[in-house]
Amino acid sequence: MKVTTYKKALPLLMTAMLISVSACSSNDDDGDFVASNDDSGVNEESGDTSDTSDTSDTSDTSDTSDTSDTSDTSDTSDTGDTGDTGDTGDTGDTGDTGNTGDTGDTGDTGDTGDTGDTDDTVTSFAFSFNRTPFGADSSARIQRISLTDGNTINGDYPSTSTDHTLATDGNNIYQIGRFRIDNLTQFGPIDTSIAGYQLSLLSEGDSTTNPQSLVFVNDDLAYLTRRATDSLLILDPTPEENTTESLITGSLSLADYNTGSGDDLLFPDMTDALIVDNKLFVLMENLNASFAPENPGFVAVFDTDTNLEIQTGEASIPFNGIQLEVANPTGLQFNEETGMVYVVGRGNLFNNAQAPGDPFTGGLEVIDPNTFESSLLVDDGDADNNNDFFNSAVVVNNELAYVMTIIFDDDFNPITNLRTIDLATAEISEPVVGLEGLNMTIMAIGSDNHLWIGIESDAPGYMRVDLDTGLVAPEMVRTDLIPSDVVFLEVSE
Ligand SMILES: [Ca+2]
């Protein structure tokens, strides 16, 4: 199954690739190892055989001569040789055939074979988009963290403004300039000083289209969602020429999802996107004129072979897409193990009065990428009974998801917590021990099988949770600035 996503699920894929690579290498080791084990077993067995065949000592049968001791012959454990002629007595009788020795013990397990030769050294990196605290002179930059070298920062990319996100196609890093920035910058993973290109994403007459997410089908085909318009762009992320015209190869309309008209026209608020097989999933928040999540969100699905929207049958006409159960959706992700698409509904987390009623209209929703059927997997509760709003979530497997919950205090300061969700029972845990009280920004699964959680503080960085043990790693991965996005990439040199 070919999967590419812009940030959250790609780490999952990277993780799966990692596991697959290491599994291959350990299989190779086993092959070598089995051969040497067989050899050692045989040796061990014949040794023990001769030992036990000592018990078949037939010297007693040499009744006429001491020197006709045939115990030596039992070394062969088969027929005993004729004893030597005695010095003074008659020639001794031939000794009886010795008993067959017992089967020797199985040999010890051989040593693990050497790691097979590899032509390339693979280095695991996190590329973290880090920012200063918001303010008049705020700034940001990508910082490269080497997981291979103890999670240390070993590269800084050029400084820029804060409203950017990252994407990767597995080869390069893409820095997406959002509101009133409207450009795309490609960086290589090694040389931090030079951009592959930086191109405007604006067409003539556009002021801003507020680009959001970039997802890749292959080297020559990618899709870019845009919040401040009703079409998304088809890109050639490796353009023939270093021009916007060469970069932008087409567009897909989502105008069916607009509401209102004339001066009251509202765009559908597209944000995340995801590729599963040959399908493009586009998430739309569908906020009202007051930016309130008054209505559920939508997911539109396009066939990437034809660039036509798929009629999913999961919404009322005229919508071809999937009408979600949750409001204010975010965090579209695909899980390789479950084969399902997930989306987080944040509900009315800001208590926007323009979305009346119970604000807990979110949760974790699951979408079958083949049938497009969707259902609410985990409800976020209601005003009387909840574990705060769901801000983001990462599904690990069929049993486990992590959710970052959020609630605001009276001064509108966010209170965030990491919790686990038992997906069998939909039970949401108390805050994970070791992370209580931290101000969390983002989270993603790294190529080290840890959940990386961005922390905003005077000493910012990442806390990590081991996905095998559920334990929080004691040491923090320090960054100079506050993490606001991250992608993971393996580099062969
Ligand atoms: Ca190309």
Ligand SMILES: [Ca+2]
């Ligand atoms: Ca609810």
